[in-house]
Amino acid sequence: xxxxxxxxxxxxxxxxxxxxxxxxxxxxxxxxxxxxxxxxxxxxxxxxxxxxxxxxxxxxxxxxxxxxxxxxxxxxxxxxxxxxxxxxxxxxxxxxxxxxxxxxxxxxxxxxxxxxxxxxxxxxxxxxxxxxxxxxxxxxxxxxxxxxxxxxxxxxxxxxxxxxxxxxx
Amino acid sequence: xxxxxxxxxxxxxxxxxxxxxxxxxxxxxxxxxxxxxxxxxxxxxxxxxxxxxxxxxxxxxxxxxxxxxxxxxxxxxxxxxxxxxxxxxxxxxxxxxxxxxxxxxxxxxxxxxxxxxxxxxxxxxxxxxxxxxxxxxxxxxxxxxxxxxxxxxxxxxxxxxxxxxxxxxxxxxxxxxxxxxxxxxxxxxxxxxxxxxxxxxxxxxxxxxxxxxxxxxxxxxxxxxxxxxxxxxxxxxxxxxxxxxxxxxxxxxxxxxxxxxxxxxxxxxxxxxxxxxxxxxxxxxxxxxxxxxxxxxxxxxxxxxxxxxxxxxxxxxxxxxxxxxxxxxxxxxxxxxxxxxxxxxxxxxxxxxx
Numbered sequence: 322x323x324x325x326x327x328x329x330x331x332x333x334x335x336x337x338x339x340x341x342x343x344x345x346x347x348x349x350x351x352x353x354x355x356x357x358x359x360x361x362x363x364x365x366x367x368x369x370x371x372x373x374x375x376x377x378x379x380x381x382x383x384x385x386x387x388x389x390x391x392x393x394x395x396x397x398x399x400x401x402x403x404x405x406x407x408x409x410x411x412x413x414x415x416x417x418x419x420x421x422x423x424x425x426x427x428x429x430x431x432x433x434x435x436x437x438x439x440x441x442x443x444x445x446x447x448x449x450x451x452x453x454x455x456x457x458x459x460x461x462x463x464x465x466x467x468x469x470x471x472x473x474x475x476x477x478x479x480x481x482x483x484x485x486x487x488x489x490x
Numbered sequence: 491x492x493x494x495x496x497x498x499x500x501x502x503x504x505x506x507x508x509x510x511x512x513x514x515x516x517x518x519x520x521x522x523x524x525x526x527x528x529x530x531x532x533x534x535x536x537x538x539x540x541x542x543x544x545x546x547x548x549x550x551x552x553x554x555x556x557x558x559x560x561x562x563x564x565x566x567x568x569x570x571x572x573x574x575x576x577x578x579x580x581x582x583x584x585x586x587x588x589x590x591x592x593x594x595x596x597x598x599x600x601x602x603x604x605x606x607x608x609x610x611x612x613x614x615x616x617x618x619x620x621x622x623x624x625x626x627x628x629x630x631x632x633x634x635x636x637x638x639x640x641x642x643x644x645x646x647x648x649x650x651x652x653x654x655x656x657x658x659x660x661x662x663x664x665x666x667x668x669x670x671x672x673x674x675x676x677x678x679x680x681x682x683x684x685x686x687x688x689x690x691x692x693x694x695x696x697x698x699x700x701x702x703x704x705x706x707x708x709x710x711x712x713x714x715x716x717x718x719x720x721x722x723x724x725x726x727x728x729x730x731x732x733x734x735x736x737x738x739x740x741x742x743x744x745x746x747x748x749x750x751x752x753x754x755x756x757x758x759x760x761x762x763x764x765x766x767x768x769x770x771x772x773x774x775x776x777x778x779x780x781x782x783x784x785x786x787x788x789x790x791x792x793x794x795x796x797x798x799x800x801x802x803x804x805x806x807x808x809x810x811x812x813x814x815x816x817x818x819x820x821x822x823x824x825x826x827x828x829x830x831x832x833x834x835x836x837x838x839x840x841x842x843x844x
Contacts, residue, residue, distance in 0.1 A: 334511025338518030345522040349529065362541045366657060369545075373660035376595060380662060382833035384712035409660045412838035414631035414640060415648065 364452050371454030371487045374409040379456060387461070394427065394481065395460055397467040399442040410487065420490040422446075428482040431473035439471055441483070451488035458483050538624065540655025544843040547620050548657040551630070552839060553594035554586030556601065562797060566590070567718060569600045570672050570791055573609040585610075585619045590710055595661045596834065600671040600718070602632065602663065606641040607673075615644065620843070629842040634663065634835055645842075654844035662834040664711065669720025669787060676765065676787050681722025682823050684816075688732050691814030698723055700805040700823040712831055717799070720790045721807065721823070725815070726783035733779035735812045736766065739786060743796065745803040751796055763792035784809075 378390040387395070393402040402425070410421045424443040431437045457480050465474040558568035559581045568585070571578040585605060587597040610618070620626050631643035648654070670676050684696060700721065705714055728734055742752035755764055760774040767785040768778045776784065786809060793799050821827070 328507055330505070330508040330511035331514070332511070334514040337515045341518050341522050345525060349525070365545070366541075370658055370660065373595060377660050377662050377836055380596070380711070380834065382662075383831065384709065408635055409836060409838075412633070412635045412658075412660065412836075414633040414838060414840045415629075415643065 363450070367452045367487055367489070368454055370410055371452065371485060372456075374406055375454060375456040375483070375485065377409060378405055379458060390456075390483070391458055391460055394441070394458055394483070395463060395467065403442055406485070422488055422490050424486040426484050428484070429471075429474055429479065432475050433473060435473075437471065437473065446486065446488070449488040449490070451486050453484055453486050455482060455484040457481075540626075540653070540843045541657070542655070543620065543622070543626060544655035544657040544841045547628070547630075547843065548659050548839065548841045550584065550619060551587050551841070552597070552659045552661055553588055554584065555588045555590050555598075556582070556586035557584040558582045560794070569598070569604045570718070570794060572673075572791070573604060573607070579610065579614065582618060585615070589664055593710055595659070596711055597661050597663050597837070599663055599665050600674070602641065603671070603674055606632065606644060608642065608644065612645070627844050630839070632837055632839045634837045636835060648842055649844060652844055654842045656843075657841045659839045659841075661837050661839055663837050664834055665832045666714075666719040667829055667831050668714045668716045669722045669790070671719055672790055676722070676767065676785065678724075678785075679829060681724065681787075682821070682827055683724045683726065684821055685727045686725050686734075686815045687817065688728065688734065688813065688815055691816045693816060693819065694811050694814055696723075696725060696809045696811070696816055696821060697819060698807045698809075698821045698823050700807070702801045702803055702805065704824050706801045708825070711834065714825065714828060714831060716790075716805070716823070717793055717801065718790050720792075721788045721805075722785065723807065723809070723823075724783055724785040725780075725809065728780045728782055728784075730781040732813070733781045734815060735779055736768070736776040736784055736786075736809060737812050738810045739764070739766075740808040740810065741788070741805070742808075743799055743803050743805040745798060745800070749798050750803075759792065763789040765789070 375390065379388045381388045389401065389405050392398070393405070406423065406425075407421065410423075411418050413419065422444040424446055425441040426438055426443075427441045428436055428438040459478075459480050461478050463474075463476055463479055465471070465476045468474050555566035556568040558565055558571060564583075566586075568582045571581055573579050573582075587601045587605060588594055589596050589598045615628065616622075616626060620628060627646045627649075629643055629645040629648050631640065633640040667680055669681055682698065684698075686696075698721075700716055702717065705716060708714070739755045740752065741755060742750060744750035755775075757775060760766070764774065765772065765787040766774045766776045767787075768776055768780050769782045769784075771778075786807075788807070799805075
């Protein structure tokens with residue numbers, strides 16, 4: 322039984338509801354919501370620490386010499402790399418030392434113009450919360466006889482990418 | 491009997507149409523109200539982000555060389571101010587430890603010495619380093635990784651049961667070799683060491699020539715900078731059988747436009763920025779006879795009085811004695827004759843704010 326009476330309030334109610342929802346939607350979609358990213362501050366501290374450590378390892382201590390990092394990579398000396406890097410990241414002033422671990426990989430351009438990657442020095446990684454820092458390292462007069470397992474590394478001046486995954490144990 | 495279309499005011503009934511419309515409206519209103527109030531919760535923050543302040547403070551310390559006002563402008567050499575003097579402390583606008591604007595993480599030994607000497611008050615550290623209106627508590631500590639030497643921390647004790655903002659930076663410290671800097675103790679081995687030959691000598695003066703452009707040719711990380719570190723000259727190999735006296739010291743500089751100055755150091759200089767050690771004992775102005783060695787130290791604050799003195803100029807220091815001391819007319823003060831610059835030393839800086 323359809324008649325044309327008794328519908329004015331319903332129509333008004335529906336119109337008012339639609340108006341409110343559309344307005345709220347427009348307001349919400351035009352504001353940006355600021356959220357606190359507390360969990361990322363720890364990542365930023367680790368990342369800055371890793372970057373600092375790699376940058377300082379890559380600064381020669383006296384004029385005309387190679388940096389510790391370049392020398393260690395040139396002759397495949399993972400002990401020097403490990404000792405220096407861990408000394409730097411675990412250093413402390415007043416409280417006790419920390420325990421950081423890392424995985425270091427090197428990417429290079431091979432003699433066949435491919436990009437190859439190999440693990441330089443690593444600790445077992447059980448998927449802790451980690452950050453990755455990287456640095457381009459310039460290797461002057463590089464001699465590939467120090468890397469017998471990477472037979473396609475070129476000799477001569479080159480730049481390799483060192484990536485270090487860093488986490489707190 | 492009811493007449494359709496006529497509103498009955500006496501029965502207290504609402505029409506169904508009104509109920510339905512009103513219900514739809516109320517449902518939509520409640521939905522919008524709940525949604526909007528949920529959005530505003532996140533915008534109000536009651537906590538201060540101490541980690542951000544610690545990070546910012548560490549950046550200023552490690553990546554900024556600092557800023558100070560001087561009589562003819564501004565400079566990054568804030569460490570040349572005499573910090574025991576309140577006015578000169580006020581000239582320091584920002585505390586930073588880096589050697590220069592583009593040399594982040596390389597810190598200057600002199601700036602570190604001045605920063606950790608404790609001559610600034612807590613309020614001054616806040617004003618010149620931490621900034622902001624809130625009275626932050628802080629603790630800043632620096633430790634050399636290899637020698638394990640810790641500089642005395644600045645600020646309050648680290649709290650044990652309050653959360654604090656924290657930042658750790660790895661840096662390298664550049665040491666000085668030309669002189670002891672603005673205020674540090676004089677050490678043996680810095681500067682130029684000259685062996686006098688009294689027996690074969692035929693001139694009574696020792697003339698040390700310092701060509702500053704030669705020094706500035708070097709990368710700033712490995713540079714020796716007499717203008718900022720000062721000059722130290724040690725003359726040794728005197729003997730007790732033939733003691734000599736240092737009668738006067740002349741100092742001059744010339745620049746490439748032939749401006750220059752030449753003075754004989756006077757009592758006022760010996761009282762403030764020039765130090766003489768005869769046989770290891772302070773003696774400014776020099777009066778005692780020299781039986782073993784004499785060390786002359788000119789602090790970098792001395793050069794500040796000369797407006798036109800900069801890294802393109804040439805300086806000459808002449809030590810006059812009362813008898814023949816050498817047969818070499820000019821002694822060079824450059825990278826070859828000075829001792830080797832010590833290596834950059836790694837260190838760790840920790841900043842805590844709460």
